[in-house]
Amino acid sequence: MNEMKFTYITCNISMLEQMEQLLKELEIQVYQVIPKALAESNFDIPHKDTAVWPGFNASLMVQEEASDKSEALMKRIEEMNHTAYNNSELIAAYQWTVNTFVLPEPVAPLQGSAALSD
DSSP, X not given: OOOEEEEEEEEEXXXXXXXXHHHHHTTOOOEEEEEEEOBOOSSSOOBOSSSSSOOXXXXXXXXXXXXXXXXXXXXXXXXXXXXXXXXXXXXEEEEEEEOSOOOOOOOXXXXXXXXXXX
16 A cells, blocks of 8 residues: 555635646545635735635645655646746645545445435
8 A cells, every 4th residue: 555645735716626627637536625715825915705805715635545646736736836827826735644544444335325316
């Protein structure tokens, strides 16, 4: 088994769709989205969702066991930043190794659960 990597990503809400598309392209399947995060950074104006500081960020938390996918994710984010039109398109990403974790094992589906998916 490869090392589990945890990647925290934060970006302007306008970049969320592109980030989720990138995760799909890289076939990264385990992630969570926090769709509204108030933020301050050293590269853009505050995003506080107020009249004074409009806008907000989104955050993504990615857990990936395949190191090649984790490396590709960081590389692609770096490339996106190099082609950003303005500071609001910049994406911050932080990645570290997870030493201890519990991976849930899927359980057998409930009887009749097919009817729930219709």
